[in-house]
Amino acid sequence: MKIDVLTLFPEMFSPVTESSILGRAVGKGILDIRLTDIRDFTNDRHNRADDYPFGGGGGMVMMADPIFGALESVEADRKKIVYMSPRGRLLDSDMIKQMSQLDEFVILCGHYEGVDQRVLDYWEIEEVSIGDYVLTGGELPAMVLIDSVARLIPEVLGNENSAMDESIYSGLLEHPQYTKPREYRGMQVPEVLVSGNHKLIDLWKFREALMLTKKRRPDLFDEFVKKCRNLSKDEG
Numbered sequence: 403m404k405i406d407v408l409t410l411f412p413e414m415f416s417p418v419t420e421s422s423i424l425g426r427a428v429g430k431g432i433l434d435i436r437l438t439d440i441r442d443f444t445n446d447r448h449n450r451a452d453d454y455p456f457g458g459g460g461g462m463v464m465m466a467d468p469i470f471g472a473l474e475s476v477e478a479d480r481k482k483i484v485y486m487s488p489r490g491r492l493l494d495s496d497m498i499k500q501m502s503q504l505d506e507f508v509i510l511c512g513h514y515e516g517v518d519q520r521v522l523d524y525w526e527i528e529e530v531s532i533g534d535y536v537l538t539g540g541e542l543p544a545m546v547l548i549d550s551v552a553r554l555i556p557e558v559l560g561n562e563n564s565a566m567d568e569s570i571y572s573g574l575l576e577h578p579q580y581t582k583p584r585e586y587r588g589m590q591v592p593e594v595l596v597s598g599n600h601k602l603i604d605l606w607k608f609r610e611a612l613m614l615t616k617k618r619r620p621d622l623f624d625e626f627v628k629k630c631r632n633l634s635k636d637e638g
């Protein structure tokens with residue numbers, strides 16, 4: 403998967419290009435993250451990428467021309483483009499699944515008061531939000547999008563770890579996890595997990611996931627119950 407990221411702060415992206423699981427995927431060539439510095443497409447002496455908003459108001463707006471230049475340089479006209487913005491559609495597991503099917507896409511990161519609206523209109527860019535709060539720029543949200551999409555590419559996590567098996571993707575929150583030692587400061591690992599009985603273990607995990615979801619996310623729980631009812635209707 404190839405992801406072009408257009409940003410004024412390419413140096414912020416080392417957590418997803420160099421470290422940990424995504425760094426390994428980049429190293430193996432499974433994930434190709436190309437960083438484009440929007441400032442490279444400015445035309446004036448001072449490399450200005452922003453200016454005061456028409457109509458007044460605080461802050462600065464990122465100018466259209468450097469962003470057009472950056473988008474053209476990555477041939478964005480034939481790719482899906484998303485703009486990270488608190489005004490956007492809320493990122494959820496459905497959107498993440500859809501984007502994980504793409505071979506390539508472009509992420510535009512805004513800063514200050516955002517980008518000139520004509521960029522979004524001309525390029526028919528989809529705005530995506532990671533939550534109902536405002537961050538100082540689109541770079542952290544872009545990394546959230548990259549991480550959540552990339553881990554659904556089968557080779558990224560490796561065979562031993564199917565992301566689709568997990569929690570939110572099955573509609574439930576994940577059961578509690580334990581590792582060595584079996585006893586820590588007087589606290590025991592649930593007996594069933596060391597019983598060797600895999601049927602019982604699966605049952606325990608499912609029951610814990612159900613109970614946790616019901617308690618913490620009754621909305622997800624109701625959705626899950628509805629899905630189960632429909633499944634049994636279809637079979638009946």
Ligand code: ADE
Pocket residue numbers: 486487488530531532533534535536537538539540543
């Ligand atoms: N930029 C600033 N805040 C944001 C948010 N919540 N989601 C996406 N992009 C943003």
